[in-house]
Amino acid sequence: xxxxxxIIIIALATLLLTGASYKNAGADTPKxxxxxxxxxxxxxxxxxxxxxxxLVKLNGxxxxxx
Numbered sequence: 001x002x003x004x005x006x007i008i009i010i011a012l013a014t015l016l017l018t019g020a021s022y023k024n025a026g027a028d029t030p031k032x033x034x035x036x037x038x039x040x041x042x043x044x045x046x047x048x049x050x051x052x053x054x055l056v057k058l059n060g061x062x063x064x065x066x
Contacts, residue, residue, distance in 0.1 A: 037064065 037045040037053060039062050045055045054065040 032048075034048040037047045037055075039045050039055060042057075043055055045053045045062065045064070047053050055062040056065050057063075
């Protein structure tokens with residue numbers, strides 16, 4: 001009897017601890033303005049959002065192709 005009550009209490013405690021709501025976990029974070037990039041190849045780069053972008057070489061530096 002004590003064993004079954006203990007198992008029910010543990011099961012209920014587990015459900016309470018793992019039943020958190022994650023609906024608006026990232027809703028409060030504002031979107032940041034993406035300005036920079038990293039060069040990964042001669043004509044390719046990755047911007048701060050993780051997207052691949054085209055780069056061109058101007059005056060010895062790689063710049064974004066607009």
